[in-house]
Amino acid sequence: xxxxxxxxxxxxxxxxxxxxxxxxxxxxxxxxxxxxxxxxxxxxxxxxxxxxxxxxxxxxxxxxxxxxxxxxxxxxxxxxxxxxxxxxxxxxxxxxxxxxxxxxxxxxxxxxxxxxxxxxxxxxxxxxxxxxxxxxxxxxxxxxxxxxxxxxxxxxxxxxxxxxxxxxxxxxxxxxxxxxxxxxxxxxxxxxxxxxxxxxxxxxxxxxxxxxxxxxxxxxxxxxxxxxxxxxxxxxxxxxxxxxxxxxxxxxxxxxxxxxxx
Amino acid sequence: xxxxxxxxxxxxxxxxxxxxxxxxxxxxxxxxxxxxxxxxxxxxxxxxxxxxxxxxxxxxxxxxxxxxxxxxxxxxxxxxxxxxxxxxxxxxxxxxxxxxxxxxxxxxxxxxxxx
Numbered sequence: 001x002x003x004x005x006x007x008x009x010x011x012x013x014x015x016x017x018x019x020x021x022x023x024x025x026x027x028x029x030x031x032x033x034x035x036x037x038x039x040x041x042x043x044x045x046x047x048x049x050x051x052x053x054x055x056x057x058x059x060x061x062x063x064x065x066x067x068x069x070x071x072x073x074x075x076x077x078x079x080x081x082x083x084x085x086x087x088x089x090x091x092x093x094x095x096x097x098x099x100x101x102x103x104x105x106x107x108x109x110x111x112x113x114x115x116x117x118x119x120x121x122x123x124x125x126x127x128x129x130x131x132x133x134x135x136x137x138x139x140x141x142x143x144x145x146x147x148x149x150x151x152x153x154x155x156x157x158x159x160x161x162x163x164x165x166x167x168x169x170x171x172x173x174x175x176x177x178x179x180x181x182x183x184x185x186x187x188x189x190x191x192x193x194x195x196x197x198x199x200x201x202x203x204x205x206x207x208x209x210x211x212x213x214x215x216x217x218x219x220x221x222x223x224x225x226x227x228x229x230x231x232x233x234x235x236x237x238x239x240x241x242x243x244x245x246x247x248x249x250x251x252x253x254x255x256x257x258x259x260x261x262x
Numbered sequence: 263x264x265x266x267x268x269x270x271x272x273x274x275x276x277x278x279x280x281x282x283x284x285x286x287x288x289x290x291x292x293x294x295x296x297x298x299x300x301x302x303x304x305x306x307x308x309x310x311x312x313x314x315x316x317x318x319x320x321x322x323x324x325x326x327x328x329x330x331x332x333x334x335x336x337x338x339x340x341x342x343x344x345x346x347x348x349x350x351x352x353x354x355x356x357x358x359x360x361x362x363x364x365x366x367x368x369x370x371x372x373x374x375x376x377x
Contacts, residue, residue, distance in 0.1 A: 018269065023332050030339030037343045044347075045354050063292070070288050078281040081272070081322045088271045241322045248314045251288075252307035256295035260303055 005229025018231055025235040029242050036246050039201070043194050043253060052163045053187030055258030056133065056156050057195070060125065062116060066255040069112050070247065076105035077244040084237045087220075087230035095233065096220040102240065103213045106206055113203055117196075125192050133157065133188040134181075160184045195254055202250060205243045212236045270327035280321045287314045 011017040047054045083098035085091075120126060123143050124135035136143035137154045145153065164187070165180030173179045216236055219225070225233050291310045299306060320326040325336055 019329055023335060026332055026335045030335060033339045033343055034346065037346055041347055041350055044351065067292055071285065074281065074284045074288065077318065077322055078277055081277045082274060085271065085274055085277065088269065238323055241318050245315045245318055249311050252291055252311050256291065256307055257304055259295040260298040
């Protein structure tokens with residue numbers, strides 16, 4: 001059974017029916033806001049507690065890839081909004097075209113994310129047994145690191161270990177230098193755990209969104225969505241924009257916060 | 263309710279303007295991050311992100327043209343988020359401010375002499 005925009009018994013008008021669907025979608029998005037909000041909160045508290053290690057971790061992300069992904073995702077939000085406009089104005093041929101563009105841009109985002117994850121894997125920045133925040137500064141050729149970037153990273157890590165060693169000394173550690181190096185690695189690992197947790201959950205939302213888009217494209221090609229009935233396009237659009245908003249906050253918090261120190 | 267016509271349609275021109283503003287905001291936040299503003303780097307970054315989010319909600323998500331009921335749900339969502347963030351952060355930021363009486367008794371006397 002396909003819905004085609006007929007009026008259901010519990011509503012008085014089609015307008016009320018549409019508004020109810022939008023309201024329901026927003027209630028779901030509010031739960032999503034609080035869901036991601038918990039992660040942002042965890043990030044804030046730990047960033048405050050381990051600012052040095054988080055700063056070093058953040059500077060190890062690839063700013064160009066992160067910036068490119070932000071642009072791609074914002075563009076996909078625009079094409080999504082345009083597909084909603086196409087449906088509302090009964091440009092039935094345009095609806096699938098804009099949806100396909102949105103899906104392509106969403107896939108580019110996920111593709112770039114894969115490149116980034118692979119890079120972090122090669123650089124020993126996946127939390128776990130082989131995590132080593134000093135890997136790139138010790139093996140610069142393996143990370144394509146040279147010149148000023150290499151000097152900056154070495155300096156940052158040296159200062160980070162010193163800061164952690166000072167902290168350990170204050171707490172009365174017998175061998176603050178060793179404790180400092182271990183603490184920096186542990187706290188940087190915490191940063192990368194949050195990085196993978198938050199971007200991973202965001203990427204999962206993108207994958208779900210891509211699945212929803214596939215279904216929408218399939219249905220839109222049959223010409224199902226027009227001025228009379230476009231609730232699915234509208235609601236999946238809301239979801240897509242929400243995922244964009246999450247990234248709008250993830251990008252500065254994960255990639256940008258300590259760039260001025262480098 | 264009966265008299266106001268179906269849904270508000272946002273024009274492609276408005277969408278394009280929002281897209282431009284979002285891209286400018288993105289460029290601006292990257293540029294601002296490279297300038298040393300001390301503790302205001304984070305304030306500026308989050309301000310730009312909040313403005314971008316507001317644009318997305320108002321125009322891409324039609325928040326500006328939604329019925330009051332829907333707008334109330336949106337605002338309520340951020341209100342609850344503010345409670346979660348605000349109260350938890352104030353808890354964390356004040357928890358270690360003052361040692362309790364029992365902790366004071368356990369501290370070495372050299373530390374106590376300061377007060």
